[in-house]
Amino acid sequence: MLEGGKISAKQMILLLFIGRAITWIAFLSIFVMPPGNQDIWLSCLTTFPVYLLAAFPFYFLAKRFPNQTFFEYTDTILGKGGKLIGILYILFFIHNSALSISHFSEFLTTVVMVLTPPLFFRITLLLLAAYAAYKGIENLGRLSELIAPIIMFTLLIVVLSLIKDMDPKELSPFLESGFFPSFFSGLYLVSTMIEIIAMAVILPFLNDRSKLKTVYLLFPLLLEVFIFMLTTTVIALFGDDLAKNLTYPFYNAVRLIQLGNFVERVESIHVAFWILGLFIKLSLYLYVTALGISQVFQLKAYKPLLLPLVSIIIPMSTMLGKNIIELKEFNSFEIYPWYTMPFIFIIPLFLLLTAIVRKQGDYRS
Numbered sequence: 001m002l003e004g005g006k007i008s009a010k011q012m013i014l015l016l017f018i019g020r021a022i023t024w025i026a027f028l029s030i031f032v033m034p035p036g037n038q039d040i041w042l043s044c045l046t047t048f049p050v051y052l053l054a055a056f057p058f059y060f061l062a063k064r065f066p067n068q069t070f071f072e073y074t075d076t077i078l079g080k081g082g083k084l085i086g087i088l089y090i091l092f093f094i095h096n097s098a099l100s101i102s103h104f105s106e107f108l109t110t111v112v113m114v115l116t117p118p119l120f121f122r123i124t125l126l127l128l129a130a131y132a133a134y135k136g137i138e139n140l141g142r143l144s145e146l147i148a149p150i151i152m153f154t155l156l157i158v159v160l161s162l163i164k165d166m167d168p169k170e171l172s173p174f175l176e177s178g179f180f181p182s183f184f185s186g187l188y189l190v191s192t193m194i195e196i197i198a199m200a201v202i203l204p205f206l207n208d209r210s211k212l213k214t215v216y217l218l219f220p221l222l223l224e225v226f227i228f229m230l231t232t233t234v235i236a237l238f239g240d241d242l243a244k245n246l247t248y249p250f251y252n253a254v255r256l257i258q259l260g261n262f263v264e265r266v267e268s269i270h271v272a273f274w275i276l277g278l279f280i281k282l283s284l285y286l287y288v289t290a291l292g293i294s295q296v297f298q299l300k301a302y303k304p305l306l307l308p309l310v311s312i313i314i315p316m317s318t319m320l321g322k323n324i325i326e327l328k329e330f331n332s333f334e335i336y337p338w339y340t341m342p343f344i345f346i347i348p349l350f351l352l353l354t355a356i357v358r359k360q361g362d363y364r365s
Contacts, residue, residue, distance in 0.1 A: 011141030022277030046186030064361030
């Protein structure tokens with residue numbers, strides 16, 4: 001068996017939560033999309049209902065094929081065509097791993113360690129992530145259980161420390177541009193949630209299948225609360241006009257914190273926890289990718305694939321964008337959703353409809 005480990009529902013929720021939350025902490029690209037005004041914070045509230053639309057095919061596929069990963073039941077449903085789709089998802093995860101490490105190294109070399117070569121950060125973090133993935137899903141679950149509470153507690157402390165500097169008037173008027181621009185913004189946020197696909201891969205390793213619905217519902221609810229806190233904090237501090245012109249809005253907010261006359265440079269702690277979170281995210285992506293390759297090509301083990309994956313992702317991350325401007329352009333609402341939507345919305349729905357028509361899996365579910 002490729003993976004004999006099991007994780008709890010709590011560990012799975014936190015593992016998936018870290019993967020997406022850590023990206024939103026760094027970039028908050030929601031500020032440069034419709035509605036483009038103070039209603040951005042309301043857009044966060046549309047994330048959960050849009051997520052339900054994206055997640056229901058994955059949920060019912062998991063019910064029909066309870067002991068199979070996404071790659072396995074894709075092969076079961078479509079045969080050879082399923083292998084082709086599996087390869088597309090593998091390439092999708094490799095590309096997004098390269099994007100994540102590019103963002104990471106550009107952030108550090110732009111605002112924290114400007115004299116350090118980006119390649120140093122990329123190699124170091126990817127090798128550590130590969131080792132964590134090598135140790136298996138149980139190890140990732142335990143790490144997420146340790147790191148996620150620290151990230152959430154840190155966010156709470158940051159928000160409480162900045163309350164005195166916030167202006168609630170910056171959050172109004174409400175729905176100035178109407179409802180649909182805010183809904184579209186929620187659609188963009190969900191289109192970035194690649195962790196929905198990762199969840200479909202690791203669900204067979206959930207130690208209590210009765211908690212399946214809990215995982216599907218609590219993971220996005222936790223994210224919605226998180227992005228809501230991030231966005232309202234930044235808008236109330238800077239206003240939407242300034243926030244949309246900041247490359248790292250939340251990092252700039254953290255830099256405003258000064259606790260008395262003795263605790264300064266709080267952003268260094270923020271960066272440290274952000275690196276820990278990104279380490280978990282990359283570990284999950286590497287694990288899912290290696291497991292996917294081994295299942296699509298029916299290999300006996302996924303672990304020998306991890307170092308070759310690292311050797312592919314490092315040069316790819318160098319070629320993707322020469323600077324943070326190019327990376328942000330690709331991740332903008334004009335481009336990125338059209339890239340991810342087939343993988344998150346269209347293909348899973350097609351798989352579910354095909355399984356229903358062919359009466360494959362446990363169709364009574």
